[in-house]
Amino acid sequence: xxxxxxxxxxxxxILEFLEEYYRQNATEKGAxxxxxFASLEAESxxxxxxxxxxxxxxxxxxxxxxxxPALGHNTAVTLSERGSLPNFxxxxxxxxxxxxxxxxxxxxxxxxxxxxxPNMAHCVSWVPASAGVFRFSSTNKDQVAALWGQxxxxxxxxxxxxxxxxxxxxxRSGEIxxxxxxxxxxxxxETLMILQKYQRGDL
DNA sequence: CCCATTGGGATTTTAT
DNA sequence: AATAAAATCCCAATGG
Numbered sequence: 064x065x066x067x068x069x070x071x072x073x074x075x076x077i078l079e080f081l082e083e084y085y086r087q088n089a090t091e092k093g094a095x096x097x098x099x100f101a102s103l104e105a106e107s108x109x110x111x112x113x114x115x116x117x118x119x120x121x122x123x124x125x126x127x128x129x130x131x132p133a134l135g136h137n138t139a140v141t142l143s144e145r146g147s148l149p150n151f152x153x154x155x156x157x158x159x160x161x162x163x164x165x166x167x168x169x170x171x172x173x174x175x176x177x178x179x180x181p182n183m184a185h186c187v188s189w190v191p192a193s194a195g196v197f198r199f200s201s202t203n204k205d206q207v208a209a210l211w212g213q214x215x216x217x218x219x220x221x222x223x224x225x226x227x228x229x230x231x232x233x234x235r236s237g238e239i240x241x242x243x244x245x246x247x248x249x250x251x252x253e254t255l256m257i258l259q260k261y262q263r264g265d266l
Numbered sequence: 267c268c269c270a271t272t273g274g275g276a277t278t279t280t281a282t
Numbered sequence: 283a284a285t286a287a288a289a290t291c292c293c294a295a296t297g298g
Contacts, residue, residue, distance in 0.1 A: 269297105271298100273295075273296090274295100275291105275293095275294105276290105276292085277289105277290080277291075277292100278289080278291085279287100279289070279290080280288075280289085281285100282284100282285085282286080
């Protein structure tokens with residue numbers, strides 16, 4: 064049953080890669096993020112950035128270092144390798160361009176990708192009617208973590224517990240906050256806008 | 267009590 | 283090579 068999980072992960076990474084690639088050539092799927100952004104909080108106390116004091120907001124290098132889109136042809140990832148290989152779909156230094164699938168990506172960026180990927184909906188998904196709020200699936204949360212660990216090329220497997228620690232760190236820098244509900248977090252407005260902007264390739 | 271989730275100190279890894 | 287920032291590891295606390 065584990066081999067299933069692994070091949071599943073591989074498949075999803077590949078799907079994600081292709082999706083990202085597709086996205087770049089088809090930017091006309093406009094209102095997909097904006098509709099979420101437009102529909103403001105209807106939930107209980109999710110007025111985050113509307114009523115809280117910005118802690119230490121230091122908006123500077125967020126993701127200004129990511130290599131610009133220079134894609135073109137390396138879609139031919141050898142997807143025959145087994146998941147046992149530490150790096151099957153470019154995990155570390157290989158030529159990574161589409162912020163989507165490689166290189167130095169920050170955790171919150173990775174999570175945004177997952178959130179934008181319909182195939183990941185069973186692991187993480189946006190909370191409707193609240194901008195930037197997302198929630199992990201109680202049963203599949205560790206799958207996202209595992210994917211994150213693979214993306215980073217970690218030797219030891221990543222777990223939700225460890226990944227969530229990194230999420231908690233984001234509260235200090237004001238990039239992501241924890242919301243009261245279980246397994247749910249929220250991107251700061253600033254972070255969300257940057258991610259959305261980057262997604263359209265306006266960078 | 268058990269198990270899942272959350273918090274945070276300490277340490278390691280990666281970037282500048 | 284040195285420092286800072288980000289991420290990881292690990293264990294304690296909390297909640298259902």
